Amino acid sequence: MATAFSSIGVIQNPHCESRSVPSRKLYSAVLGSTQKFRFNPPSRSISGCSETLGKPSPIYAISEVFKEKKRKSASSSSGLLITKEEGLEVYEDMVLGRCFEDMCAQMYYRGKMFGFVHLYNGQEAVSTGFIKLLKKEDCVVSTYRDHVHALSKGIPAREVMSELFGKTTGCCRGQGGSMHMFSKEHNLIGGFAFIGEGIPVATGAAFTSKYRREALNETDCDHVTLAFFGDGTCNNGQFYECLNMAALWKLPIVFVVENNLWAIGMSHLRSTSDPEIWKKGPAFGMPGVHVDGMDVLKVREVAKEAIGRARRGEGPTLVECETYRFRGHSLADPDELRDPAEKARYAARDPIATLKKYMIDNNLANEVEFKAIDKKIDEIVEDSVEFADGSPQPSRSQLLENVFADPKGFGIGPDGRYRCEDPKFTEGTAHV
Amino acid sequence: MLSVFRRKVFHGSFIAAITVREALNSALDEEMSADPKVFLMGEEVGEYQGAYKISKGLLEKYGPERVLDTPITEAGFTGIGVGAAYYGLRPVVEFMTFNFSMQAIDHIINSAAKSNYMSAGQISVPIVFRGPNGAAAGVGAQHSQCYAAWYAACPGLKVLTPYSSEDARGLLKAAIRDPDPVIFLENELLYGESFPVSAEVLDSSFCLPIGKAKIEKEGKDVTITAFSKMVGLALKAAEILAKEGISAEIINLRSIRPLDRDTINASVRKTNRLVTVEEGFPQHGVGAEICTSVIEESFGYLDAPVERIAGADVPMPYAANLERSAVPQVEDIVRAAKRACYRAVPMAATA
Numbered sequence: 198m199a200t201a202f203s204s205i206g207v208i209q210n211p212h213c214e215s216r217s218v219p220s221r222k223l224y225s226a227v228l229g230s231t232q233k234f235r236f237n238p239p240s241r242s243i244s245g246c247s248e249t250l251g252k253p254s255p256i257y258a259i260s261e262v263f264k265e266k267k268r269k270s271a272s273s274s275s276g277l278l279i280t281k282e283e284g285l286e287v288y289e290d291m292v293l294g295r296c297f298e299d300m301c302a303q304m305y306y307r308g309k310m311f312g313f314v315h316l317y318n319g320q321e322a323v324s325t326g327f328i329k330l331l332k333k334e335d336c337v338v339s340t341y342r343d344h345v346h347a348l349s350k351g352i353p354a355r356e357v358m359s360e361l362f363g364k365t366t367g368c369c370r371g372q373g374g375s376m377h378m379f380s381k382e383h384n385l386i387g388g389f390a391f392i393g394e395g396i397p398v399a400t401g402a403a404f405t406s407k408y409r410r411e412a413l414n415e416t417d418c419d420h421v422t423l424a425f426f427g428d429g430t431c432n433n434g435q436f437y438e439c440l441n442m443a444a445l446w447k448l449p450i451v452f453v454v455e456n457n458l459w460a461i462g463m464s465h466l467r468s469t470s471d472p473e474i475w476k477k478g479p480a481f482g483m484p485g486v487h488v489d490g491m492d493v494l495k496v497r498e499v500a501k502e503a504i505g506r507a508r509r510g511e512g513p514t515l516v517e518c519e520t521y522r523f524r525g526h527s528l529a530d531p532d533e534l535r536d537p538a539e540k541a542r543y544a545a546r547d548p549i550a551t552l553k554k555y556m557i558d559n560n561l562a563n564e565v566e567f568k569a570i571d572k573k574i575d576e577i578v579e580d581s582v583e584f585a586d587g588s589p590q591p592s593r594s595q596l597l598e599n600v601f602a603d604p605k606g607f608g609i610g611p612d613g614r615y616r617c618e619d620p621k622f623t624e625g626t627a628h629v
Numbered sequence: 630m631l632s633v634f635r636r637k638v639f640h641g642s643f644i645a646a647i648t649v650r651e652a653l654n655s656a657l658d659e660e661m662s663a664d665p666k667v668f669l670m671g672e673e674v675g676e677y678q679g680a681y682k683i684s685k686g687l688l689e690k691y692g693p694e695r696v697l698d699t700p701i702t703e704a705g706f707t708g709i710g711v712g713a714a715y716y717g718l719r720p721v722v723e724f725m726t727f728n729f730s731m732q733a734i735d736h737i738i739n740s741a742a743k744s745n746y747m748s749a750g751q752i753s754v755p756i757v758f759r760g761p762n763g764a765a766a767g768v769g770a771q772h773s774q775c776y777a778a779w780y781a782a783c784p785g786l787k788v789l790t791p792y793s794s795e796d797a798r799g800l801l802k803a804a805i806r807d808p809d810p811v812i813f814l815e816n817e818l819l820y821g822e823s824f825p826v827s828a829e830v831l832d833s834s835f836c837l838p839i840g841k842a843k844i845e846k847e848g849k850d851v852t853i854t855a856f857s858k859m860v861g862l863a864l865k866a867a868e869i870l871a872k873e874g875i876s877a878e879i880i881n882l883r884s885i886r887p888l889d890r891d892t893i894n895a896s897v898r899k900t901n902r903l904v905t906v907e908e909g910f911p912q913h914g915v916g917a918e919i920c921t922s923v924i925e926e927s928f929g930y931l932d933a934p935v936e937r938i939a940g941a942d943v944p945m946p947y948a949a950n951l952e953r954s955a956v957p958q959v960e961d962i963v964r965a966a967k968r969a970c971y972r973a974v975p976m977a978a979t980a
Contacts, residue, residue, distance in 0.1 A: 311949065312767025363767075363948030374769040374947030390771035391729065392701055432700035460701055462677030468700035534676055590950045600943050607942075 278494040281561045284552070285570065287493055288562075290329055291321040291549050292574045294345035297354060298524075300578050301344065301361060305528045309586070310361045313390075314375045317345040319491075319523035322548035323455050324349045326496030327423055330504055336384040336406075336422040338399035341376035342455075342522075343388045346425060351383045358581035364588035371591045372599065392426065392460075393433035396452070399424030400439045403450035403507075410510075421507040422450045429460025431474045437481075440515065444482040447512035451503045452478075454517040455490065461526040462534045478515030490518030491546040494555065521546075644827055650820040652794035653683050656801040657721065659833045661691055664719065667805055668695040670710055671723030671760075680725045681761065681820055707733035707758070711740040714756040714810075721805060724760035727776045727814060741810040742785030757804045759813035762790075763857060763908045764945060764956055766818065773945035775909030777856065780812045781886040781918075787811045787839055788886040790856040794824040796883055799837030807839060814885075816858045842889035844896070848878035851902040851966050854893060854919055856882040859906045859957065866962035875970055885915055893919060894927045901932040902969040906962055911939035936965040 279287070298316040305314050317324065320342075328337060328349035339346040347357050352368055360367025361375055368380055377388040386402065389395040403422040409415045430436055431454060443450050454474050458465045466472050478485025484506075488499045496518060503514040521543035525532030556562045600606065604617035612619070647655075661667045668691075673680045675688040675698040688696040699706040703724065710720040724730045730737065741754045764773040781788045787809055791797040797815070804811040829835060845860060846867055855863040860881045867877040878896050882889065897903050903923050905916035916937040923935060941955040967974045 312765075312769060312947065313772070360947075363950075365948075369947075371948035371951065372770075372946045374767065376769050376771070377947070390769065391732065393732075429701040432702050432705075434702065434704055460672075461680070462673050463698055463700070467698065591946070591948045593950075593954060596941060596946065596951050596954050597943060 277559055277561070278498065279556075279561070281556075284556050284561050285566065287325050287329060287497070288549070288552055288556070288567065289570050289574065290325040290349055291493065291552065292571060293348055293354065293577065294321040294324060295549060296574050296578045297348060297357070297581075298344060300358075300582060302524070302528060304358075304361070304582065310375070311363075312374055312376075313341065313527050313529070314361070315342040315527045316524045317342055317522070319543065319547070320455055320457060320520045321345060322493035322496050322552075323425075323453065323490045323518045323520055326493045327425075327451070327453060327500040327504075330497065330500050331421065331423070334384060334420050335504075336386060336399070336402045336420065337425070338386045338395040338402065338422065339378070339388060339425045340392060340395055340427065340430075341388070341390050342427075343378045343385075344375070347378045347380070347383075347385055350380070350385045352378070352380050352385060354577050354581040355584040358578075358585040359588050362585040362588070363590065364585055365591040365595065366584070366588040370595065370599075372595075392430040393435040396424050396426060396430070396435050396439045399452075400443050400448060400450060403443065403448035403513075404446070406449050407446070407510075419508045419510075420449065421504050422448075423453055423504075424450060425453050425455060427460065428454065428456040428458060428465040428474065429463065429468070430454075431456075431477065432469055437477075440477065440481040440483070440513075443513040447510065449507035449510065450513045451500075451507055452513060452515045454515070455520055456517055457520050457522045459522070459526070459535060461530065464534075473517075475515060475517040483513045483515055485515045485517070487517045487519065490520030491543065491548050491551065493548050493552050644825045645831060646823045646825045647794045647831075648821055648823045649791070649794050649797045649815070650681070650683055652797035652826075653801055653815070653820075654685055654687075655831075656798045656805075657684065657687060658690070660802055660805040661687065661695065663833070664805075665695075666717065667719045667721065668697065668713075669721045669723065670697040670699055670706055672699055672701060672725050674698060674723050679723075681817060683815075683820070684723070703729050703732035704736065707736040708740060710756055711736050711744075711754060714741070714754045715744070715752050719755045719757075719805060721757045721759060724758065726772055726817075727760050727762040728772050728774055730758065730760070730776065737780075737786075737810070737812070738783055742783050744785075745809065746785060753808045754810045755808045757801075757807075757811045757813055759801070759804075759815060761817040761820075762814035763816055764940075764952070767947060767949060767952060768945075769947045770944035775814075775907070775940070776812075777814055777885050777907070778909055778914045778918075780814075781888070781915065782913075783886075785810065786886060787884070788814065789839065789884055790814045790882060792819070792857055792860040792881050792883070795826050795830045796837065796843075796881070798826075798830055799835055800839070800883060802836045803839050806836065811839075814857065819858055819861075822861075837883070840884045840887040840889060842883055842892045843881045844878060844892070845881045846877070846879040848876040848900065850876045850900055851904060851969050852878045852880060852893070852896040852900045853904045853906060853962065853966060854880045854882055854916075855906040856885060856915070857908070859908055862957065862959050863906055863962055865959045866966065869959065869963050870966055873967075873972075875966060875972075877966055882915075888918065888922070890922045890926070894923060897923050897927050898930045901930055902966075903931070904936040904938065904962065904965045904969055906938045906957055908940050908956055911937065911942055914939050933969045933971065936969050938962055938965050 294317060298318050301314060304310045324345045337346055337350050344357055356368040360369055363371045365371050368378060376390045379388055386398060387395055399422050406418055406420040409418040456474060475485035475487040486499055489495050499516055503516055506514055553567060605615050607616040610616040610619055669684055674684045675696045678685040707722055710722040713720050741756055744752050744754050763775040777790060780786055789800045789804055791800045804813050853863045863879045867879050870877050878900055880896060905919045907915045916939055920935040920937060938957045938961050943955060945955055946952055964974045
């Protein structure tokens with residue numbers, strides 16, 4: 198069984214596909230170019246094919262444990278990457294993500310959802326591949342493209358849909374919205390609108406895990422944190438500051454880059470001096486891995502290693518998942534700058550279709566079982582819409598709630614008592 | 630360039646109607662054409678034609694050396710802009726929204742605002758920071774804050790808040806020509822709004838003075854100050870008040886720093902009552918400064934306590950009905966004006 202952390206030599210992988218490789222000349226020609234992009238981005242998967250770009254082999258910091266694991270697992274079982282149960286669970290999770298996002302688009306155009314909505318279509322393999330390997334106590338920190346991370350982490354579809362409709366039954370009581378999903382119970386921290394903002398927060402969550410183990414002596418605390426962010430974020434200072442500190446203090450965190458090549462209309466190659474993001478890991482003393490983010494099985498393999506490393510206390514990992522968003526940046530984005538040929542190439546690598554094909558080809562499941570899951574998910578999503586539609590909007594008194602954990606923060610009113618103790622406080626206009 | 634504007638004839642005089650977006654675009658275009666040292670930098674300003682299409686066509690016209698698409702590095706590219714300004718260029722830095730300027734605020738304050746002072750006049754920073762400010766529709770807590778009060782507190786900065794297309798054109802041109810750092814706070818919801826403008830406004834040498842407020846509507850009973858989007862609401866409130874026999878004078882502040890205290894005080898000395906309106910958080914807001922200025926300079930002229938209307942003292946909620954309650958509405962302005970005129974009004978707004 199191939200692991201994703203081996204060096205760039207040829208690794209035989211049953212679902213390696215051949216991909217066209219742009220020449221090195223094209224690479225340098227497009228950097229700094231003002232021409233619209235009309236090319237297909239390079240798609241190198243370390244866990245698969247042996248094409249290189251004519252560049253010198255990348256250097257990884259690879260721990261001995263990986264190599265050991267690789268040797269051990271090569272001698273194990275059937276050579277299949279997944280069992281039937283796991284496969285169907287993964288399939289169901291990805292279909293839930295896809296179906297839910299498609300429903301969001303419909304609801305947005307019907308005016309039930311508003312503001313900024315960023316959909317995750319096409320990237321399901323990354324969310325499912327990583328999050329389904331976590332325990333409930335592990336933490337996920339996301340960006341504004343967080344609906345599917347929330348669903349994968351276990352927040353019920355009803356609560357996410359209600360939140361998107363701005364209803365009081367939403368996971369944040371309608372106060373957060375699409376970009377600000379939080380759940381203490383499921384350990385989902387956001388939902389941050391500013392890119393790069395979630396990375397230090399995730400690093401802090403990982404720090405807490407380590408602190409609990411070492412300073413508070415909870416020796417069984419091995420919680421891991423996953424930080425999801427995009428390619429555009431990798432040019433932001435906060436990212437580098439956190440890579441440094443996470444490696445310095447060996448924090449149990451995995452930095453997952455969802456490289457979908459576009460930051461709104463800005464191509465990754467136009468904005469980044471060295472577009473190979475995984476390389477930035479070794480510069481800070483942690484392994485950097487590139488994986489095909491359109492294939493959930495490959496992502497799972499890499500995720501198992503990275504999460505395992507963090508859980509064992511060996512420190513952080515940077516994982517770059519090459520993926521693609523089938524829709525625009527948000528529902529307000531006309532998406533005119535992306536080449537239709539590029540979109541078509543990635544549509545052909547749809548993660549749901551890829552997994553289904555693998556499972557059917559290897560006799561793990563049949564059409565009937567998949568159809569049953571599709572139907573089940575359709576019902577769940579329809580139900581979530583009905584629930585959200587029927588839920589009440591927040592009452593007016595909710596406006597002033599939750600500003601402080603200690604509502605005495607609103608100060609003392611004209612009658613000498615704390616404002617929060619006056620029952621009329623939350624009923625009146627919130628004016629000065 | 631200006632031929633794309635619709636031309637409507639109003640009362641026999643030649644007037645066009647242009648949107649705020651067209652006004653900003655034309656102002657940028659004309660200033661970049663007049664001075665080769667002016668350049669535009671920000672996220673999505675080039676190929677995407679601007680996140681809100683304000684810089685449409687500029688990349689094609691001026692090329693990638695003068696219209697730069699940056700990576701997502703507010704702190705980095707703001708610093709780069711300030712450095713370029715130190716050395717004589719005239720950058721216009723666009724923030725996709727001013728909420729993102731918080732990632733760059735160290736450079737705005739410490740590198741830009743304070744430099745002329747720290748260097749005793751040797752280094753001036755002719756830079757413009759522009760972008761949408763304040764609440765849009767349903768964009769949540771992290772995209773809806775108004776930064777007028779924060780930046781206006783800082784010496785060394787000039788803070789402008791256009792409302793109409795005339796304001797947008799005149800103030801942006803003034804900002805680009807100004808030798809000091811200027812914070813130019815636009816509003817996303819105003820971009821598509823159309824306003825009539827005179828031929829004088831469409832002329833390429835048109836410029837508005839920084840630090841002068843505009844009296845949008847004269848009145849004699851109560852002074853209502855507002856800026857940016859709130860000017861529109863104040864004007865609507867004035868119509869409602871007029872039906873009840875209250876004549877409101879509406880002041881469009883245009884410039885928050887320097888604040889046009891003279892115009893405001895002269896108006897209050899005429900009407901004897903003041904209502905300030907802003908969208909941002911109430912504590913330490915723009916209204917606080919205006920009220921204090923009036924109390925300090927025109928106390929004897931006041932016939933009623935000053936009234937402040939501001940946004941709710943909460944992070945902006947997402948739910949549509951809560952968002953409506955968190956931002957001033959026309960009814961709130963009307964109620965405050967009536968209170969200032971000692972009319973009986975219910976204390977609480979209905980939901």
